[in-house]
Amino acid sequence: MNHLAEAFNAALASLNAHRLRSFLTTLGILIGTMAVIAVVSVLQGFSDSISSQFSDLGSNTLTLEAKNEQENFRRGQINRLSFEDVDALRFKVSGIERVAPIISAPLGATLYRGRSVTPQVLGATEEAQDVLGVDTSIGRFITASDERNSRRVVVIGTDVRNELRMPENPIGEFILIGREWFRVVGLLEKRGEIFGFSQDNRVFIPFSVARSLTGTFERTFMEVSFTVTNLAEVNQVKERAMRTVRASRGIEPGKPDDFEIKAADSFVKQFNRITATATAVLAGIVGISLLVGGIGIMNIMLVSVTERTREIGILKALGATRRDILVQFLLEAALLSLLGGLIGIVLGLLAGMGIASLIPNFPPAHVPIWVMIAAAGFSALVGVVFGIAPASKAAKLDPIEALRYE
């Protein structure tokens, strides 16, 4: 080990003796690594932000929603879920843990002391807290008792509080939604934006209240999220749910479904697939650039071996074995490449941060530590692989010939 440390120092000294050449040689590796780190940092930052927005939706969560083709909207024949569908899920399908229906209640503007906003008003039951992962930072969420008693209570998003200029802690204040007064019982946790859409401009009221207030409405939109008891059975539960909902909606055999059941994390999965594809394409490009960089290193190392033929002869006369010489040149190539890689990683990180900060509303760049380690390791590997030919050339030199070389 001690010996290796020394060979390392010797390699470093040798690179230092030709600083400009070393730098130019490793430029290919440097640029390749920088490109990959910059792009990965931006992609990962983006991906992280997407994943964290959806992370509350576990993979054991399924969502039932009505399916509408473009046509349906044109014809005004819009499929909607019914409350019977919700009950069917609740009572007729085994393996379901919790059912959280969400109904949109477009009740109109929300008023508070003369100020007005129009948030998304959703009716939900207490299950939504677990199933959809909505949480409150102050106060409480809708409870079973609110639901049973149809209490006029509301849990509001931070945007609503801010735009209505309510107190920092809005609990106990009354707001007017549509034509009904609601007492604020909770403040939702801030969720930020997804694709520029605020997730905080909404309020939750008890499902039963939303249902009764929208009872006469033509257009209410409902979806039902539910969790399965056993994650391993998610597909069977989905099958059972499909059959039961078909029955509850009276769809005749052979007719297509007018609803669908999606895994809640399917969007995240899809996004991750896109990211993975982008990363794979990128890896290919980077592979090519590292290949080119590696060839550059091989070329310069071959030149260096030729230049130092006599030095190699001297070392052999002094008792260096083939392996000693091989290790020395391999280390030099690996180190050259690794240094390029390390500089590339740093510049790539800076570039990624720069790009992310230049695009408005873009999540901060982030590179997982393993990517950096992999990049550094891979660049060193490139050096070793492309150093093999020059190093073995050096190791094989005949000492007499080498000593005679001018």
Next chain:
Amino acid sequence: MIELQGIVKRYVLGDETVLALAGVDVHIGRNEYVALIGPSGSGKSTLMNIIGCLDSASEGRYILNGRDTSSLSEDELAAVRNREIGFVFQSFHLLPRQTALQNVMQPLVYRRMPPAERRERAAEALRKVGLGDRLDHRPNQLSGGQRQRVAVARALVGEPSILLADEPTGNLDSRTSAEIMSLFDALHAQGQTVVIVTHEPDIAAHCRRTIRVLDGHIVEDYQNPARAA
């Protein structure tokens, strides 16, 4: 100590086979001071390369310190060079980017000697050749004579059986040559076995024994009658 028996060396150059050594028998004992002389192309360099284990014979046996070297692998030969042979070359062959001390330490690196001990022994070797105050100079900061002294220190640092010098004064002026030769004389006096390859009679005259090589044969092998001053 050095026992050459029927050494033949052939080189293949294209279609031709060149006979560099045509059956050489030499015995060199401990603490001998030998000059290997002969014109260029005589085979003396080949002989030196074989004695220095840089090359191996096509035929014959070379026994160094009781060990037959003819069957050794390349790495074993490297180890023999490292432990038994101290080379001094005509053009010094120092490592240009390294200091005198680092140059002298280099052979000990291949013995896997701990750095502190290496440093100590190298500094001692440099003091022996009178360069105790030039440890951190690089070769280009040293004169020719000083460079050759560094080379001698490097050859001696591993306490080799043989100090093998190839035209050690070929690149030096006559005054510096004399200095280097008196260094060799002193080393010999201390018990070192020294073999010098040269074509200069003046240099050969320093030695106690002269071996003359011509056309791949030893044509003369005699003890020098008197020592030149």
